Amino acid sequence: MESSLRPVAIVVEVIILMGVIYSLFLGVKLSALDFGLEEKYQRFIDWVFMIMGCLALVFFVAHLITFYPRLFS
């Protein structure tokens, strides 16, 4: 019988993956600023990463729903 915990497992995976994505994007942005990127580009970068993050979220959710293993009770 299929477990009702599959959505829970998928949500946990999504949280971990989005944590990784958030960290990576923020790390890239702060590294760019540290290496001399001007402050005036910060808003643009924030918007780009936000859009990319949303796309990543949609991708992860779709991918996990489709391919995450069937769980058994």
Add this chain to the structure above:
Amino acid sequence: MNSLTRFWTDQEVYIMKVFLPIIIGFLVLFMGLLVIFALSIWWRHYRLWHLGKEENRSDQGATRLKTLLAVTFGHIRFWKELYPGTMHFLIFWGAILIFLGKIVRLFSYPVGLTNPPQDIFKYASFVSEVGGLLVIIGGCMAIYRRYIVRPSRLETKPTNTLIYSWGAVLLMTGYFVKGYRIAIIGSGVVPDWLSWAPVSYFISRFFLILPTEPLNELLVWHRVLIHALPAFLFFAYVFITRTPLQHFFLSPINVYFHNLKSKGVLLPIPNFEEAETFGVKEISELTWKQLLDLEACTNCGRCQDVCPAHLSQKPLSPRRMTQNLKDHLRREGPKLLATPQDQRQPEAIMEKTVNEDELWACTACMACEEACPVYVEQIIRNIDLRRYLVLVETKYSSEVRLTLKNLEKNNNPWGASRGTRAEWAKDLGVKSFAEVENPEFLFWVGCCGSFDARNQKVATSMVKILQASGIRFGILGNEEGCCGDPARRIGNEYLFQTTAEANIGIMKGYGVKKILTLCPHCFHILKNEYPQLGGDFQVFHHTQFLMELIASGRLKLTKPINKVITYHDSCYLGRANQIFEAPRKILNSIPGLKLVEMERHRQRSFCCGAGGGRMWMEEHIGTRINQMRTDQAIATEAELIGTACPYCLTMLFDGIKEKGKAETMAAYDLSELVDQSM
């Protein structure tokens, strides 16, 4: 199935096709990252420090190493505050344990430690588990403090949030990877992973709902993409960018090169006559160590929390000033390095990065240096900035102008006639040093004891004590000049040097060997700074002397003073010269006197507000520092405040009056109390 292709919980994880190539690739890339790290230290840090002037901090390597090890591994300077100290200790040692366990397990497969798991592998596993738990506990404490409690001294930037989130992801995924491995072998656990990996074992129970084949797949994906790759990128971020986490190497370097001399000892301007400029105008005029201080500052804010200027709403925050100077260095340093020396036009520090109000607010009390866990030095830097303002730009307030003028003309800050310096002693039977046969001490009275009415009583008490004890002493009388402390702390190094050299000449002319001082500022400067100009004398503060007299029995205290007293530790007696016990022993020797301590006492004592030349400047901004200290004394419900410094006595005496407590509280110098008890 070939055991060589299986891992420590006996699962199939494509060791030859996936696992080993990943590990080898990781190690090769990590070696490359270390090379980039070394280059980054040189390019982005070392070259900037090298912009600064020379300074010798290489002496006494063994002492420096001992301090480095004690501070780094024992966290001895962190425990002054229990919560942040514990939090950092847990995170630090947790990270070390994770690293140690990981290193063993990283190289365990090729040496046959993994299947079946050998003891060292199991211990390494346990060590990592414990390390992760310590980091989680410490991290939660840190997050709670930074985001919930939000103390005013903590400045939260996006990089702080990034470090917490990235760290949380790595910890979680690390435990998940081990959890997957344990889960793969099903509900039977061999060996006892509950003991060797308790956290991962707990997590593995949730994964039992997954069939084995998907578990293998999830394990590989998690390990590679969700744990190893972010871990590698985390190292890259820390090694290459100037994140606060770089304090892991910057702070130990700063601790190693910390000042081994007494605190608050200023250095002379070398080759004064030939020098083209004085003090510090722009960033490359600081020494390399002062530049390193700026980068080593972890922005923890402990200095701000103890700074009397900041706590009394002055514009000064030692933390903010250091961080602003760091930003200045990082902005201007690369420009200076890219320009030939004769074409450089560096930006001035004053007004652009540091403003005059915050600079003049400093009382040079050294509370910031005492509190700093990584030995950032602020006082010398502040005085160097003042030297430029005073000696080059002649930019200072009218109060400072008057004080300097008085010192120049009359050799005392009040401007009183030189010929009246010994007036206070005329009816006391005090001889001049030259008149005394085989004198034991020169009694250095100081300007306060000579000219200030309240402190003349202290000098009088001290004379009575010396005479009663049969000590052969003399004074310089009108030949005594100001020790030079106000001039030096204000930044007029030229006036200090001429004054000090004159004093040294006079004392050497009389063959002075031992000096007894009334004032900690005179004590500090005569003992620690006059040797820079050739004045080597044995210098004692009157509390050290009184303690010796009492301990040896030469002085007997018989009359009781039945009062409760609190003792105010003067900055230049306590923090600068570590004299804490002598005054307390004196007070405990006086019959009937009961000592209660203020909350901020000994090394954490709160300045009276008169140091750093501020005795001669009015406070126009915020609360008066002396009133804050008086409030702290009042809170102890003591009837007396004892002190051993004429500046502190004046400030506390005024503070008691200003607080309307003159009927119930009084301030005394310790020598006055001893005189009363004789």
